[in-house]
Amino acid sequence: QVQLVESGGGLVQTGNSLTLSCAASGRIFNTYHIHWLRQAPGKEREFVAAIRWGTGSTYYAESAKGRFTISRDNAKNTVYLQIYSLKPEDTAVYYCAVDVSYSGGYYLPLEVEYDYWGQGTQVTVSS
Numbered sequence: 151q152v153q154l155v156e157s158g159g160g161l162v163q164t165g166n167s168l169t170l171s172c173a174a175s176g177r178i179f180n181t182y183h184i185h186w187l188r189q190a191p192g193k194e195r196e197f198v199a200a201i202r203w204g205t206g207s208t209y210y211a212e213s214a215k216g217r218f219t220i221s222r223d224n225a226k227n228t229v230y231l232q233i234y235s236l237k238p239e240d241t242a243v244y245y246c247a248v249d250v251s252y253s254g255g256y257y258l259p260l261e262v263e264y265d266y267w268g269q270g271t272q273v274t275v276s277s
Contacts, residue, residue, distance in 0.1 A: 151176050151266075152174055152175070152176040152177070152178065152182075152248050152265070152266040153174070153175045153176055153266070154172055154173070154174050154246050154247070154248065154266055154267065154268035154269075155172070155173045155175075155268055155269070156170060156171065156172050156173075156244065156245065156246055156268045156269065156270055156271040157170070157171045157173070157271055158170040158171045158271060159243075159244060159271030159272045159273045159274075160272075160273070160274070161274045161276060162236055162273070162274070162275055162276070163236075163275070163276050164236060164237060164238060164275055164276065164277050165235055165236065166236050167232065167233060167234045167235070167236065168232070168233045168236060168273060169230055169231070169232045169233075170186070170230065170231040170232075170233070170244055170271060170273070171228055171229075171230055172184065172186070172228060172229040172230070172231075172246030172268060173226070173227065173228045174227045174228065174229070174248070175227065178203050178227060178248075179203065179204075179250070180202075180203055180204025180205070181202070181203070181204060181250075181252045181253065182202075182203045182248055182249065182250050182252070183200045183201065183202050183203070183209075183248070183249045183252055183257065183259065183262070184200065184201050184203060184222065184229040184246060184247075184248055185197065185198075185199070185200040185246065185247045185248070185249060185259065185262075185264070186198040186199045186200070186218075186220060186229075186231045186244060186245070186246055187244070187245045187246075187247060188240075188242035188243065188244045188245065188273075189242055189243050189245070189270075190239070190241060190242040191241070191242075193242075195245070196211065197211050197259060197260055198210070198211055198214050198218060198220075198231065198244070199211065199214055199218055199219075199220040199231060200220065200249075200259040201220045201221070201222050201229060202252070202257070203222065203224070206221075206222060207257070208220050208221075209257065209259040217233060217234045217235055218231060218232065218233055218234075219231070219232040219234075220232075229246060231244065231246075233273075236273075236275045237275060238275045238276070238277045239275075240273060240275050241273060241274050241275050242272075242273060243270040243271065243272050243273075244270060244271050244272075244273055245267060245268055245269075245270045245271075246267075246268045247264040247265075247266060247267045247268070248264060248265055248266040248267075249262040249263070249264055249265065250265045250266075251263070251265075
């Protein structure tokens with residue numbers, strides 16, 4: 151069993167940066183992938199980025215490349231999402247989630263089912 155708690159959201163101005171944290175409790179295996187997703191008002195939840203716990207391999211949505219950085223601190227059992235040059239369209243609830251299904255080979259982050267979710271953290275970007 152894995153519990154996830156997101157933090158770091160808030161109200162920020164356009165152009166600023168923000169770091170979100172996803173603290174995990176419970177055993178995280180090296181093959182697990184921790185994902186960040188977001189859901190903007192009136193829109194479907196979308197994948198942002200993912201990281202493999204063991205190797206640190208990262209995966210990004212095309213829309214996230216360049217302004218988002220995912221990282222992890224194994225000692226703290228925490229995954230981070232840094233967002234640079236925030237835009238009003240980044241306003242959303244940001245969630246972290248865990249995919250435990252990986253068993254080797256090529257990883258397709260958009261074709262997973264999530265086993266654990268956090269409660270989300272709200273990010274609001276003012277223009």
